[in-house]
Amino acid sequence: MKPETVIVITKGACFTIIGFTAPIAAGITQYGADEWPTKMTWTAMGIAAVAGGATQLLSFLSGSYTEYAKGRKMDNGTTPPPTP
Numbered sequence: 001m002k003p004e005t006v007i008v009i010t011k012g013a014c015f016t017i018i019g020f021t022a023p024i025a026a027g028i029t030q031y032g033a034d035e036w037p038t039k040m041t042w043t044a045m046g047i048a049a050v051a052g053g054a055t056q057l058l059s060f061l062s063g064s065y066t067e068y069a070k071g072r073k074m075d076n077g078t079t080p081p082p083t084p
Contacts, residue, residue, distance in 0.1 A: 004068065004071070008065060008068045011060065011064055012060045012061075012064070012065065015056040015057060015059065015060040016056050016057045016060070017053075018056060019052040019055055019056025020049045020050070020052055020056075021049070022052060023048035023052045024045050024046075024048075024049050027041060027045035027048070
């Protein structure tokens with residue numbers, strides 16, 4: 001696998017993981033050590049996590065991945081030859 005491909009996959013994973021975990025972390029930090037979130041709170045945090053992850057993935061796909069895909073195509077629509 002080419003380094004550019006690994007970088008794009010890693011960047012996409014980071015975008016999505018951050019967008020998914022940040023709402024959960026923000027929701028849990030509102031509780032103390034002796035408290036536990038209610039089922040409704042967990043549901044809201046789950047919905048926020050999915051929405052956050054999807055938003056970040058959409059952002060990544062419309063920006064970084066688009067540039068990556070453009071770089072892999074030549075003017076005539078073929079993929080460029082591999083670099084040595």
